[in-house]
Amino acid sequence: MVLLMPRLSKCCCCIPLRIASLIIGYFSLIISISLISLVCGSLYKLVKYVGEHKNDPDSGFTTEEIQFAAIRLYIAHILFILVFVFSCIINMMLIFGVHWEIRRLVGYYVTTSMVLLVLQFILMVLIFVFMGLIAALPLLTWGIILFFFIIVVRSVYLDMEDREKPLVCMIYDTSTLRCGQMQQPLMSSSSSSRPYPSYMKFDYHSVQ
Structure with a gap:
């Protein structure tokens, strides 16, 4: 709307x-x-x-x-x-x-x-x-x-x-976790030589 x-x-x-x-x-x-x-x-x-x-x-x-x-x-x-x-x-x-x-x-x-x-x-x-x-x-x-x-x-x-909106977390390494609302389609690392971070759906409440 x-x-x-x-x-x-x-x-x-x-x-x-x-x-x-x-x-x-x-x-x-x-x-x-x-x-x-x-x-x-x-x-x-x-x-x-x-x-x-x-x-x-x-x-x-x-x-x-x-x-x-x-x-x-x-x-x-x-x-x-x-x-x-x-x-x-x-x-x-x-x-x-x-x-x-x-x-x-x-x-x-x-x-x-x-x-x-x-x-x-x-x-x-x-x-x-x-x-x-x-x-x-x-x-x-x-x-x-x-x-x-x-x-x-x-x-x-x-x-x-x-x-x-589904909550999406970005895992850059084992010590970094960033969460937020998904605003655009996910991109695959196979579409470019640049290593994109992996994405997954995540329950925000479980991070607390």
Whole structure:
């Protein structure tokens, strides 16, 4: 995963990345569930209102106007619910991935969050063009927060990637042993007249 983003060693200069990513996951999950509840409550009130006023001549609207407005509001509510459900899914992937050290799930969170950030930026530009800066400020603020979340979680992903690299030791002689992460394919001494050191996989903990 190659992204032009900074890599953090701590979140907010003092919080370990693993704890910070779990806070991000649980916080975002709670917010998404709360918003789903609010949207479902609003949808229930909308359905109740339409049912009570669809044949009410005193409401100030015709039956066709009420039905047309209701359809648009139904679609908007359903889209909001789908977005928040998707947010719940990717945040649960982040939580499971960090708890059980599943790098692939953490990578899925980073990728999908980047897609959401791009879509949010496009929506923010449209709102700014048609409705002005004040209407676009909430999306701008949330976009900055989401971008910071992505940087933190990506740093966790890179740490997991580093830990999964096999440890390789170089034996130069019987008294010298150097260990480190393998960064390139091993070379055979038969490919050149220069004597390369021999390589082998090694358990770092056994060196202690």
